[in-house]
Amino acid sequence: MDDLYRDFILEHYKRPRNFGELPEHDHDAHEVNPLCGDELGVQIVIADGRIADLRFQGHGCAISQAAASMASEELIGMEVDEAATLDAGWMLDLLGIPVSATRRKCALLSLKVVRHALTGDGSWPSDPGT
């Protein structure tokens, strides 16, 4: 088996969770990975201080799509305050695969777009350097 393209990564890539549209939403953002031109948008619905629902839209490589899919499962139900402070380490731990420096942005694009939607901060999540 490939170290990077584990079964669960490919499974999330082929059947991404929470992809689609939320026409009625509280927050949204759209990001482009300048490295490859991949695009990812997000729409978020908030209720009682938590992420009640979330959908991603876009296209990208297996790493970025699987990361978005896996992140969506964690993010729905999470307190907004907590979601707004998630860092790169959280995303990389969640992915659980060795992501090289050149693929780091693929792995972090979904977190970037979520943080952008929630906080207005469109910068890349700080990298733990792991």
Added chain:
Amino acid sequence: MTLVSSTASETGLDVRADFPILARVLDGGRLVYLDSSSTSQKPAVVLAALDDYYRNHNANIHRGVYKLAQEADALFEGARERIAAFLHWPVASTIFTANVTAAINLVAYSWARTNLRPGDAVLISEMEHHSNIVPWQLAAAATGAQLRYLQVAPDGTLSLEQLDAELARGDVALVALTHVSNVLGTINPVAEIVRRAHDAGALALIDGAQAVPQLELDLTAIDADFYAWTGHKALGPTGVGVLHARAELLEQMPPFLSGGDMIATVEAQQSTWNELPWKFEAGTSMIAQAIGLGAAIDYLDTLGMANVRAHERALTAYALERLAATDGVSVFGPPGADDRGGVVSFALDGIHPHDVAELLSRTNVCIRASHHCAQPLMRRLGVVATARASFGPYNVADDVDALIDAIERAQEVFAG
């Protein structure tokens, strides 16, 4: 080398031993370098020329009277002379620049900003590299000129009919097109395009970054007013490019960058300019790189550009044949190897180009996966990126076989 394809068996160039990096063993395997459209590998003679300059002749050029400086001068200007002769263009209008981007920007700043007027148009195409798009966007914005595009047809070609229709509008001041597409490989009929541009009263700039490394060229026959290319794709070092231009235009144009070396006299408030080509070479030049590029051109000349082209055409034909026979692969660009340079962009069903490149690198197959600095073309093709394999004179049919094997392994990973 073993070639299965009948079209590929006509040439037998195998110069791998001339390129030290190809002897590298990486994770127990050989290097299958298929990214020459991004940058070429360097033959030992180029590395030796760089080393020899720094080790034995290092001095600044153009003002030294001591022997070392004279040697450096002779090496630098000798490289210029051989490069100009190789491409059949006058030496005095052969200018060293940092790269092709700098060469095009020289024209976009020095010529375009003093010659374009509101109502003029610059005509480029959808297959341009960003380096032949963005400078014209900025020049158009600065002068009030319009930027218009020739479309890319589904077979990856430009339409001469559309060119004629655009030129017939009477407002085109400059046609700026790539000679060979870095994505599709399309070889544009630049001599014919330049002729039609001139007939319509327009100037022509050709981006030869992908053409000089692989085609036998006569720039005087092509007759472009500006022909730009870069050294590092042509077996030379990074940091040096070349602009060949019509001397009378260069005489009229103001300097681009200013400072040392490009002046004749400097008074307190004004200066006069050095003669060509040095008027456009401000500051200490890329001496070592130009000398290295001279060695690269000597090497290509020894191989013979007709042989280089025949070899890469054969490899491309073989790659097209094998990719066509592989399930789940689609290829972009002209269908035949005669109409394209040594570059093949492709897509695998259900696998993003980035993942293709990552999986191919498991067996040291080096390809590029990106928008290739050609986002307008990506939009025309309806993709965000492609996977791209490109060839240099040092590639052999085994490299194509390794590519196909790696593609099949990538498909297995994603099928699992």
